[in-house]
Every structure is written in C-alpha cells, then in structure tokens.
Amino acid sequence: MTMPRELIVEADGGSRGNPGPAGYGAVVLDPATGATLAERAEFIGVATNNVAEYKGLVAGLRAALDLFPDAAVHVRMDSKLVVEQMSGRWKIKHPDMKPLAAEAGRIFPPGRVRYEWIPRERNKHADRLANEAMDAGRRGEQWSPAASSAVFDRPAADLTADLAAARKSAGDATAGAARARAALSGATAATTAGRPSAAPADDGLFTPDEALAAQARASLAAAATVDRTTATGDFEAEAAHPETPAATPAAEASGARGWAGPDMGAPATFVLLRHGETALTPEKRFSGSGGADPELSPAGLRQAEAAAAALAARGTIQEIVSSPLTRCLQTAQAVATRLGLEVRVDNGLRETDFGAWEGLTFAEVRERYPDDLDAWLASAKAEPTGGGESFATVARRVAAARDRLTAAYAGRTVLLVTHVTPVKTLIRLALGAPPESLFRMELSAASFSAVAYYADGNASVRLLNDTSHLR
Numbered sequence: 001m002t003m004p005r006e007l008i009v010e011a012d013g014g015s016r017g018n019p020g021p022a023g024y025g026a027v028v029l030d031p032a033t034g035a036t037l038a039e040r041a042e043f044i045g046v047a048t049n050n051v052a053e054y055k056g057l058v059a060g061l062r063a064a065l066d067l068f069p070d071a072a073v074h075v076r077m078d079s080k081l082v083v084e085q086m087s088g089r090w091k092i093k094h095p096d097m098k099p100l101a102a103e104a105g106r107i108f109p110p111g112r113v114r115y116e117w118i119p120r121e122r123n124k125h126a127d128r129l130a131n132e133a134m135d136a137g138r139r140g141e142q143w144s145p146a147a148s149s150a151v152f153d154r155p156a157a158d159l160t161a162d163l164a165a166a167r168k169s170a171g172d173a174t175a176g177a178a179r180a181r182a183a184l185s186g187a188t189a190a191t192t193a194g195r196p197s198a199a200p201a202d203d204g205l206f207t208p209d210e211a212l213a214a215q216a217r218a219s220l221a222a223a224a225t226v227d228r229t230t231a232t233g234d235f236e237a238e239a240a241h242p243e244t245p246a247a248t249p250a251a252e253a254s255g256a257r258g259w260a261g262p263d264m265g266a267p268a269t270f271v272l273l274r275h276g277e278t279a280l281t282p283e284k285r286f287s288g289s290g291g292a293d294p295e296l297s298p299a300g301l302r303q304a305e306a307a308a309a310a311l312a313a314r315g316t317i318q319e320i321v322s323s324p325l326t327r328c329l330q331t332a333q334a335v336a337t338r339l340g341l342e343v344r345v346d347n348g349l350r351e352t353d354f355g356a357w358e359g360l361t362f363a364e365v366r367e368r369y370p371d372d373l374d375a376w377l378a379s380a381k382a383e384p385t386g387g388g389e390s391f392a393t394v395a396r397r398v399a400a401a402r403d404r405l406t407a408a409y410a411g412r413t414v415l416l417v418t419h420v421t422p423v424k425t426l427i428r429l430a431l432g433a434p435p436e437s438l439f440r441m442e443l444s445a446a447s448f449s450a451v452a453y454y455a456d457g458n459a460s461v462r463l464l465n466d467t468s469h470l471r
Contacts, residue, residue: 006031007071009060010118012078012126013052014134021137021340022047022315025129026060028067031074038063039148041129043137044315045339051313053079054100056126057086061107073113078120078127087115096313142318142412266411267452269462271317272423273307273335273415275327276300277445284361288419289325289350290388291358296330303446303470304334310448310469311415312338319409322417323349331446332417343417348401351419355388398425406453423449430459446470 008031013024022045028038040059044052057075064073077083084090085101092101107113120127133143277300280287287294296304311317312335321344322332332343357365365373365385372385380391389397398421405414416422424438430451431437442465443449450462 007037007064007068007073009057009064009073009075010077010123010126011053011056011060011075012123012130013049013054013056014127014130015047015049015052016134017046019046019048019312021045021134022049022052023130023133023137023143024052024056024059025126025131025133026056026063027125027129028060028063036125037067039129039145041133041143041148042316043133043142043318045137045317045341046312047315048096050079050081050094051096051100051315052130053077053082054097054104055315056130057082058100058104058107060126061104061113065107071112073108075113075115076118076123077115078118078123080117083115083117086113267454267460268406268409268411269413269450269452270405270426271311271413271415271463272426272449272451273331273417274420274423274443274445274447274449275323275325275331275417276303276307278327280359281445286354286357286360286362286365288352288354288358288388288421290353290355293326295326300327300445301330301334304331306469307331307446307448308335308338311335316413317341317415318412319414320344320417321346321349321405321414323347323351323419323422325350325419328417328419332415335415335417346401346405348397348404349416349418349422352391352394352421353384353388355384356386357384357388394421395425398422399429402426402429402453410455426451427461427464430461441465444470 008029009026010029011024011026013022015022021043023041023043025041026039027036029035030037040056040063042055042059044055047055057077060075061073064071075083075086081090085092085097086104092098129143129148132148136143276296278287278294279297280294281297281300317335317339318341320332320336320339320341322328324345324347328349329343329345335341336343356369360368369385372382375382376384376390380395383390383393401422405416420443423443424441427441427449428438430453444465444467446467446469448466448469449464452460452462454460
C-alpha cells in the first residue's frame with residue numbers, strides 16, 4: 001500500500017468552568033479527499049481548557065500514528081497556546097502542560113509534525129466532538145462514535161478549500177489513501193458493530209489505549225500478554241514472605257500464556273491508589289481490617305489532596321471504588337470531591353485482618369508470637385495469631401473482587417482506593433510473576449499504580465508506585 005505523505009489532525013478541547021467538566025475531540029483527515037479517517041473524543045472529568053486541548057492533541061496524534069506510522073502530520077488547532085508551545089516559539093511554564101506537551105512530542109519523530117493555528121470556525125469538527133464528549137459526561141456516559149454528528153458541521157466551502165490545497169501536495173498518495181479507507185471501512189464495520197467506543201489515547205499512565213485503525217489491522221497484530229494467576233497478600237509493615245497460594249481454578253482456566261492475538265475491546269483500567277498515611281504508617285505497624293480502623297493523619301490528608309489534584313489534572317477517572325476502611329474512604333472522598341463523582345464501596349478491597357498482630361510492629365510480633373510468626377512466614381495458609389486472614393484467603397478475596405469489578409466496568413477507567421495487600425496482589429496477578437516478586441515492589445502511601453484488564457482475561461500493568469504528585 002502506498003502511504004500518504006501527510007495526514008491532517010484537527011484537535012480541540014474545552015472546559016465548562018475552567019476548571020470544570022471537560023472533554024476533547026480530535027479528527028484525522030485524508031488530505032487528498034478530506035474524508036474522515038478517525039475520530040476521537042472523551043469526557044475527562046474536571047480539567048482546564050488547556051489540559052483538554054493538549055489531551056485532544058495527544059489523542060489525534062496517536063490516532064494518526066495508528067493509521068499510518070510513517071506519515072507526516074499537519075496539526076491544525078484553534079489554540080494559539082498549544083500551537084505556539086508545540087512549535088517551540090513559546091515556553092511551557094505550567095506544570096500541568098509540560099508532561100502533556102512532552103507526551104505529544106514523543107508520538108512522532110521530530111520534524112514529522114508541523115503545527116498551524118486556524119480560526120475556531122474552521123475547527124468545528126473537533127470542537128463538536130469535544131462538546132459531544134462533555135454532553136455525554138453530563139449524562140454519566142462516555143462519547144460514542146455512533147452518536148457523532150461532528151462531520152456534518154464542517155462547512156462545504158472550508159472542505160473544498162482544504163481539499164484544493166491538499167491536492168497540490170498529495171501527489172499519487174490519493175489512490176493509496178483510498179485503498180486504506182476501503183480496508184478500514186470493511187474491517188472496522190465488522191469489529192465495532194455493537195461495541196462501546198474505543199478509548200481515545202493512552203496518556204502514558206491511566207487511559208486505555210485503543211484506536212479504530214488498530215482494530216482494522218487486528219489480524220496483523222500480536223500483543224504480549226500474561227495469563228491470570230493468583231497472588232499472596234502482604235501487609236502494611238511489608239515483612240518478607242517466601243510462599244504463595246496456588247493459582248485459583250478460575251485463573252488456571254484462563255488459557256494460554258505468552259504471545260496471543262490481542263483483545264481489541266476497550267479494557268477496564270484500574271488506577272490503584274494506596275490510601276494516605278495514618279499514624280501507624282510511618283512506624284510500619286500492622287494495620288489491617290481487624291484493628292482500630294485509623295483515620296488519615298495530617299500528612300495523609302495532604303497526600304490525599306495531592307493525589308486528588310493529580311487525578312483532576314489528568315481527567316481520566318470515570319468511577320471511584322473504595323475499600324470500606326476509613327483511611328481509604330477519606331482518600332477516595334478527596335478525589336471524588338474534585339471530580340464530582342460518587343464513591344462506591346467494595347468489601348473485597350479491604351486490607352488483611354492481622355488478628356492479634358494489629359497495631360504491632362514486626363519486631364513486637366517476633367517477640368510476642370515467634371512460633372506463629374514463623375508459621376505465617378512459612379505458609380500462605382497460616383493465619384496470624386488470633387484468627388486473622390491467611391495470605392491464601394486474601395488472595396482469593398482480591399481475585400474475586402477483580403473479576404467482579406472488571407465485569408462491571410468494562411471499557412472504563414476506574415480508581416480503586418485500597419491498601420498494600422490488594423495493590424500488590426493485583427500487580428503480581430497481572431504480571432504472572434513469581435511469589436517473591438511481591439517483596440521486591442515498593443508501594444508508598446498515596447502512590448498510584450495501574451492495570452488494564454481485557455475481556456479475554458489478559459492484563460497489562462501500566463504503572464507501579466508513582467509518587468511524582470507528592471514531590
């Protein structure tokens with residue numbers, strides 16, 4: 001297939017409040033015919049206009065990359081700020097803009113993207129997509145391509161002028177682009193019928209990455225995936241443990257390991273937020289679900305607010321689910337207040353019940369209950385003194401919560417506010433890593449991790465122990 005020398009990307013974003021409920025839209029156009037090759041739009045929660053505009057740019061560039069990785073891209077936006085900053089003429093000073101600009105700059109090699117400012121009236125396609133995304137968000141939904149009417153807002157005179165200009169440089173790319181569109185239209189009709197909309201672009205951390213064109217080329221793609229296995233729990237004080245329970249029957253039934261054809265459906269993406277500090281956290285005391293249920297300390301409250309601010313700036317969270325314990329509910333509520341979302345509770349996300357060890361340090365448990373501690377460290381089936389939960393029990397509970405939540409939130413990005421045990425269990429499960437890997441993971445208070453779960457049972461770890469928002 002002859003690749004076109006250039007694709008056109010038009011992008012826009014908006015915020016009803018600045019900051020307020022925000023969304024973006026992006027469209028990839030064939031420069032030879034003006035035909036729409038891809039549309040992207042998403043409601044991103046509470047964000048500023050500039051964050052939404054940059055996210056629209058990132059989504060448009062990623063859509064273009066998925067269509068034709070070797071193409072040159074002509075970006076047209078009505079945001080003077082984004083165009084001048086990405087062209088290198090204006091400095092990027094705002095901390096929220098820097099990572100988004102850097103992400104946009106990495107999608108295509110330097111020199112393959114050029115930027116042009118256009119008046120808003122010539123950017124109506126992307127503008128309408130952004131507004132459709134915000135309208136969907138107001139209804140508690142996500143934008144769907146089936147409901148898009150943005151293409152009809154494009155004035156015929158503008159389209160004609162754009163086509164005439166494009167034809168001067170398109171050359172013999174027209175025939176190749178036409179064949180590409182024919183292939184895409186046939187393949188995507190088969191793969192997208194009756195499915196929810198694809199998530200627009202991966203921001204490198206939390207958002208699911210799926211593109212319409214990637215669906216069309218599914219028969220040519222392969223993805224590295226790992227099967228589901230179960231994992232041990234661990235505890236807030238993070239003592240080492242040498243053994244893990246065997247894989248659950250459901251995990252063993254998940255099928256082949258290693259390279260497999262990808263599930264192109266939008267995954268359920270879980271952003272895993274460990275709660276902020278309590279008074280017990282810096283002292284590394286056992287703090288599970290069978291103790292005093294401590295509140296966040298002043299430091300923990302500040303950490304929760306920092307996490308909330310970071311998630312509001314990214315604008316990708318669509319649902320919030322929390323452990324029932326107070327420290328998690330407080331952390332979750334800080335985020336919910338920023339994003340205008342409700343907090344749902346799932347008991348499967350609670351921390352291990354450490355029995356008589358609750359509130360003690362590892363050294364104190366060693367002194368008071370040496371035999372019980374040795375047994376607990378030697379076997380995942382051993383319970384803490386006083387009838388707490390074994391690691392095997394916790395692993396089964398967390399795996400069940402995972403399956404329940406992935407089924408409930410397919411295609412959505414969900415914040416799970418939970419504890420050390422559930423986070424490490426989910427990460428290890430997704431990686432299919434050996435038992436000892438649990439104790440080679442650092443997991444700080446108020447840290448972010450992320451895992452995407454696909455409908456075929458495969459998982460992809462996107463992030464582990466991100467604390468950049470706390471610095």
